[in-house]
Amino acid sequence: MISIMINWLRSLPHQQSTYEQGRHLFRRDDPVQNMFLIESGAVQLIRAHRGGGALVLQRASAGSILAEASLFTTSYHCDAITTELVRATLIARRALRKLFLSNPEFAQAWAIHLSGEVRNARRRAEILSLRTVAERLDAWIAEHGRLPDKGGWRGVALEIGASPEALYREIARRRK
Amino acid sequence: MISIMINWLRSLPHQQSTYEQGRHLFRRDDPVQNMFLIESGAVQLIRAHRGGGALVLQRASAGSILAEASLFTTSYHCDAITTELVRATLIARRALRKLFLSNPEFAQAWAIHLSGEVRNARRRAEILSLRTVAERLDAWIAEHGRLPDKGGWRGVALEIGASPEALYREIARRRK
């Protein structure tokens, strides 16, 4: 499903860029020139608050489109900082916007993409609101069918808001 | 911003319905006939799993549009059950879909609405992944500017994944 979106994006003029770890892809209040498709690496969207606090709004990794909302705004509303080396495809916002307004088929694909993101984010929030690691793992498995392969457990732990150790223990408990 | 969306919806043929607590607005695999705008009350979107488990995917209350993704699918992918008495506005999916495909302005309004929902859900997920009630409350306040009025604290506790008592204590701690 996401590949449909990606095909649309690649059909437009685009360029590749790489960013070292810790660099900004964009800053708050910057005018929106480009949309970003993350090819590899990871990016955090961060909103900094007076008082030193900062809230992570989104963690984007390979395959993610960054800051979808910026397609319809003139400036960014948060900072995008790479947490790893990032390779990204940049598409001019104007071109994408023009495509959206002139091509109902693309508009529909974009809306379907956004709907999927809404569902994923809401599901993740509901999983995170469960109280124990056991419950959160149950919910994760219910959605994904089974435990992830070894090698991906740490990622799952991050996703369900548990420490890796807590997840290892829960999985070990179920083996017995 | 949501009011823009609501005005669009009200410009289409629609009907009002009320549902008692515990009733289904729709069931999984039902053909999508209507989109629902919740006027009052609350609805849970639930996906039931073999094995008795059930995962809440979304809690919708007054002002929410239900199951936005269903605009582009032919059947629902989950159950919608009222947790309170609900008053809802129903809009024919076909009419809304036709409007989306024929009117770029509405398509843009719909996409902006979805983008906002994505941001909200992602922000909530990130808040829920914070470890302590103090941190989660900080993040909530950072986004909303200040503590909610008394009377709404229980709702905030639910939103940030804490028990009401834990939130009371954290607020009391800050008064000292």
Place this chain on the structure above:
DNA sequence: GAAGGAGCATGATATCTATCATGATCAACT
């Protein structure tokens, strides 16, 4: 104004998990 209910407040306790620590396994590379 008496009664009932919802939300706020706070104490006590058990439970869960983050964290620190240490070690095992495995793969990639030299």
Place this chain on the structure above:
DNA sequence: AGTTGATCATGATAGATATCATGCTCCTTC
């Protein structure tokens, strides 16, 4: 074979919070 690094594994401990319990303050309703 040895080194290195990532992930998995498991023990011990302290800290945070859910839960149960009890009481208070409003506000609404009769």
